[in-house]
Amino acid sequence: MEPATIDAPQSHMTLMTDSLNPRLLQFIQDSPTPYHATQQVMTRLDAAGFQALSETDVWALKAGRYYVTRNDSSIIAFCWDPSTLTESGLKMVGAHTDSPCLKVKPNPVTLEQDYQQLGVEVYGGVLMNPWFDRDLSLAGKVTYRLQNGQLRNGLINFQQAIAVIPSLAIHLDREANSQRSINAQTDLPPIISQTTEPFDVLLKNEVLRTYPESQIDTILAWDLCFYDVNPPALIGLNDAFIASARLDNLLSCFIALEALIQSEAATNTLIVLNDHEEVGSSSIAGADGSFLVDVLNRLTTNSEDKTRILAQSLLISTDNAHGVHPNFAGKHDPRHSPKLNKGPVIKVNANQRYATNSDTHGYFRALCEAQDIPHQVFVTRSDMGCGSTIGPITASKLGVKTLDIGLPTFGMHSIRELAGAKDPEYLLRALRAFFSQSQGVLITAEH
Numbered sequence: 001m002e003p004a005t006i007d008a009p010q011s012h013m014t015l016m017t018d019s020l021n022p023r024l025l026q027f028i029q030d031s032p033t034p035y036h037a038t039q040q041v042m043t044r045l046d047a048a049g050f051q052a053l054s055e056t057d058v059w060a061l062k063a064g065r066y067y068v069t070r071n072d073s074s075i076i077a078f079c080w081d082p083s084t085l086t087e088s089g090l091k092m093v094g095a096h097t098d099s100p101c102l103k104v105k106p107n108p109v110t111l112e113q114d115y116q117q118l119g120v121e122v123y124g125g126v127l128m129n130p131w132f133d134r135d136l137s138l139a140g141k142v143t144y145r146l147q148n149g150q151l152r153n154g155l156i157n158f159q160q161a162i163a164v165i166p167s168l169a170i171h172l173d174r175e176a177n178s179q180r181s182i183n184a185q186t187d188l189p190p191i192i193s194q195t196t197e198p199f200d201v202l203l204k205n206e207v208l209r210t211y212p213e214s215q216i217d218t219i220l221a222w223d224l225c226f227y228d229v230n231p232p233a234l235i236g237l238n239d240a241f242i243a244s245a246r247l248d249n250l251l252s253c254f255i256a257l258e259a260l261i262q263s264e265a266a267t268n269t270l271i272v273l274n275d276h277e278e279v280g281s282s283s284i285a286g287a288d289g290s291f292l293v294d295v296l297n298r299l300t301t302n303s304e305d306k307t308r309i310l311a312q313s314l315l316i317s318t319d320n321a322h323g324v325h326p327n328f329a330g331k332h333d334p335r336h337s338p339k340l341n342k343g344p345v346i347k348v349n350a351n352q353r354y355a356t357n358s359d360t361h362g363y364f365r366a367l368c369e370a371q372d373i374p375h376q377v378f379v380t381r382s383d384m385g386c387g388s389t390i391g392p393i394t395a396s397k398l399g400v401k402t403l404d405i406g407l408p409t410f411g412m413h414s415i416r417e418l419a420g421a422k423d424p425e426y427l428l429r430a431l432r433a434f435f436s437q438s439q440g441v442l443i444t445a446e447h
Helices: 020-029 034-047 199-210 247-262 291-299 303-311 358-370 390-398 423-436
Strands: 051-053 064-070 074-080 091-096 101-112 115-123 136-146 151-157 191-193 216-228 233-235 241-244 269-274 314-318 345-347 376-378 401-406 408-410 417-420
Touching (some): 020 241, 020 423, 034 051, 034 064, 034 151, 034 247, 034 269, 074 247, 091 247, 091 390, 091 423, 136 199, 151 199, 199 216, 241 247, 247 269, 247 408, 247 417, 247 423, 269 291, 291 303, 291 390, 314 358, 314 390, 314 423, 345 358, 358 423, 390 401, 417 423
Parallel strands (some): 051 064, 091 269, 091 314, 345 376
Antiparallel strands (some): 064 074, 074 269, 101 216, 115 191, 136 151, 233 241, 241 417, 408 417
16 A cells, blocks of 8 residues: 555644653544554554564564554554564454444435435444534545556545534424434435535545545545544543543554553564454454464464464453443443443453453453552443454454453444543553563463
8 A cells, every 4th residue: 555644633632742642642533544543553663663564475584573464454563582482472452443433335426405415334333313413524545546557545534524414403303302213324424515526536636635646547446434523632620531533442452552562572462453343353354354363373383383372372352341321320230330540441241242251350350450550340231232342253263361351431332432531541551561471371270
């Protein structure tokens, strides 16, 4: 892919400081799509001295720090020392780059009442009501043909608000506050203009703005999603909370990346940031695909060594957890009700919707207690269903001990979510401590 240079929109916040949360907010601001998030991770890894690998090349690796991408939307980065791998095992952290959103269809343009609209497809479990009356922009990947016949991919980001989904006035829908339902086909197409300029021309102009030297002939395809241009912010008295889109799960991606980079002396550590978790992970770039398996196969010389390594390894799946909402406390088990700013949440489910077991639960609890890090436990109410993560999928594919944790949030899958401002630092400390462990994760059974 051509390197994309995308200027982030200016906001009222002063973001370029040394503190963790402003850098987190900037990362999210610069990552409106999984493609942009992966690009941001690559940029950070390059600056930290990691070497880029390609899946198409032969790997002859010495001890060092590397990363590799797939589909431009998933990335694996690792610090590797083959001389100690069979004794130390791998310390892995997983997260996902995608978030629920509205994606543009292949033939999207409609003209209704002289308004140009774009047809959208709902991606993942979107909480749809908050998408109305927002200032929306558009970003993602575009595939195009150059005048010389070559095919290229490029990332685009309109940055400015170019669309809106207006609500119907209360005067025309008196039941809106009590019985409103949303039809994804007819109610969600955003309005973008009162002109009839072809959509592919709009995309072509945006590609040329981003890649001025490209000799574009034809826009062929795209993977584009709408997003809210309202920037991330610290809010509440004393800046107690983080309000932002895509906290699920760019918050975990950023902290995993920070922990890996900051654990400079650690070896045999790895982060895997997968796309498509929100739609089941069954894709070339998802956790149910072969990406991590393929990388591990290339890092191990034979099946015997691989089995020994994984037997001493641990994957920490980091995804957001449901904080107990003060207006809806009855939606939680009263003894498993995580609170914002009270530390990482260990997620447990008897039906293996989370991969945590007694071994991994106990290990992480001991780790947090040794570092004086507050921590919590979440189990869903026994009369409610439970979501899932990449944890059980990766555990079953690799046969590796796995723990599911996350930071408590409100409004999960809304266009704007809320997290505690103290919790990112708590999670970072925990993951740094995990990466610093020199020995494999083994718990001895009593006989």
